[in-house]
Amino acid sequence: MSIEEREKIVASERPKTVTLAEVAAKAGVSKMTVSKVLREVGNISEETRQRVRQAAHELGYLPNSLAGTLSSRRSRIVAVIIPSISDIVYAEVLSGVNAILRPRGFQTFIGESQFDPSVEADLIRAMLSFQPAGLLLNGGMARSGDAEALLARRNCPAIQLWDCDRHALDFSAGPSHESAGRLVAKHFLDRGLRRIAYVGAELDKDLSARRRHLALKSSLAAAGIDLVSMTCEDRPRQAATGRFLTEQLMRMHPEIDGIHFLNDAMALGGLSYLHQAGLPVPERISAVGFNGTSLANAVRTRLTTIDVPRTEIGEKAAQALLQMTEAQPMPDFWQARLELVQGNTTLAI
Amino acid sequence: MSIEEREKIVASERPKTVTLAEVAAKAGVSKMTVSKVLREVGNISEETRQRVRQAAHELGYLPNSLAGTLSSRRSRIVAVIIPSISDIVYAEVLSGVNAILRPRGFQTFIGESQFDPSVEADLIRAMLSFQPAGLLLNGGMARSGDAEALLARRNCPAIQLWDCDRHALDFSAGPSHESAGRLVAKHFLDRGLRRIAYVGAELDKDLSARRRHLALKSSLAAAGIDLVSMTCEDRPRQAATGRFLTEQLMRMHPEIDGIHFLNDAMALGGLSYLHQAGLPVPERISAVGFNGTSLANAVRTRLTTIDVPRTEIGEKAAQALLQMTEAQPMPDFWQARLELVQGNTTLAI
């Protein structure tokens, strides 16, 4: 591009936009005919179609979707709000959503709530103002009163992602975090471990993680075991925090022989401390993560973890949305199957 | 929410939308007055403001941004197209973009091109049809003719992300991939390594990675060293591919004593093979990744890598966009500084 062209564009002397009316004038027909040809609806003669397409192409016509949506009252925008884009877990759910929606001509609006209910409410408001065809929300967070009020007034389907324990909205797609907690408890108990700890962060915000934690705790309690919990609310759910909390944990409770971490990243942080402290894994102490991210397979470590089909969750949610849009009958939820993947951080039995 | 309410919403007997006109009627003023009050422009008496706000609140008024944008011709949508959402690298750039744009009332449209120029062109078309205030594109890909044509007709600023070597569009924010390649070459040479290899994938699509590769190759050539390249184009740029290619590499070229990987994930895969094959790192063979993702710090491994300030790239790009929107004078690009982070996969000197 030449400097002059760039200047022109930057200086907002932009190429003027071509409208339907101009295409119509060029093709010698009415706006409506052009609209019908380009949307491929109605009866238009082959000859006219050709002329219109030719004119549209020559002018470089690009439809204005805002006008189209406003007028037809049918939107192809889908709003998605996740806690964090750069957390691979939610990003993969998002990829699944996109994989289904994009090929059908839908655009996704992405919002990042940072696990903050008031940010989430703001995002819901902003997104609803674009009249989306649907709203996908993360299920694992508390919802503010504002958000509830907005949702009550919505006029599109809303779907809950990531959590299937508590059905809310029109559909839920995700795992049962309670059963995840139970799976881990069973895994530890099967291996004869009885000094179990949980390491996590930001549990005040992440209801799904809290549910896993509680299920683990109560499953162990049923076996007469008291879960030791080492959590904090003001540090991120990342490796460094896992390392820090594990160090604290082992200082205060050196007898611990099994740890469940909030996620794989924290588990790797914890393992890094255990390795440095000379505590052999899994002989002396076992570790279990959550998510089954690519992190789980490190250089020498294959973390025992619970694999969650993240992309599939996104796909199912998107498919459900499409079905609701077509007013098809459908169930209330889709429960993702969980799989405990045996690595080398717990004993194989 | 009661079952009846849910039924009502699902069955598309949705709560009717409240418009400006209804708020105006309720407050006993004209639409225009309501519009001015809610946008906080013009001179409206305090008393009227109160009445209008009260009415809007009671009716649960939510503006229709589509109508607003169409009418004012000023959009608050920013379109972003990245190769992959679930690749943490681009996701973090995106987070940076959002961090700047969201607080200023902009919404981001996200597209995933999968490194495919024709998908990218489709996305550009779809996004431009929403009359965005700006367009952010990944710089490290080939661009199709269609895409070029669309970009030439755009009437918003367009910014290139992630690559600063070749200036295109109105602004570029990213690192110089050439200097990254040179940095790695120097790192190897400083350590007396002379049997160097490169391991990567999908180089046909990723121009930035290609540029790093070429810079490494030519820097080494200048020192009289011939770079061995082990790449493939049909496997993903992930750990498993890194492992596979490293195995091939070491079979064909057992003399290799230093490997640069396309990214950190592939490096970890390669390290996992080297460890299994009993080749000590860094004594026998050195490894350098690229990106400086959290992956780089594994349990026992701290990967030597080049840290790229990903979030900052997104922030700078978004700031540049805002400046262009306000027609402020500005430079053509922002070059991200790169830092080679010494880990324990190359010798410290």
Add this chain to the structure above:
DNA sequence: TTGCGCAAAGTTATCGATAACATAATGCTG
């Protein structure tokens, strides 16, 4: 020939807001 049915186009109203201009009420100056 009448008139019905269908294909192929066009007309009008509308979607929900904002820009730009117009008007009415108020205050202040000389």
Add this chain to the structure above:
DNA sequence: CAGCATTATGTTATCGATAACTTTGCGCAA
């Protein structure tokens, strides 16, 4: 108290499309 700026509000046209209906023309059966 005229004259004019200022404040407060309303009117009209418009953004770029689509829905719903109307019109025109033609073929063909009764």
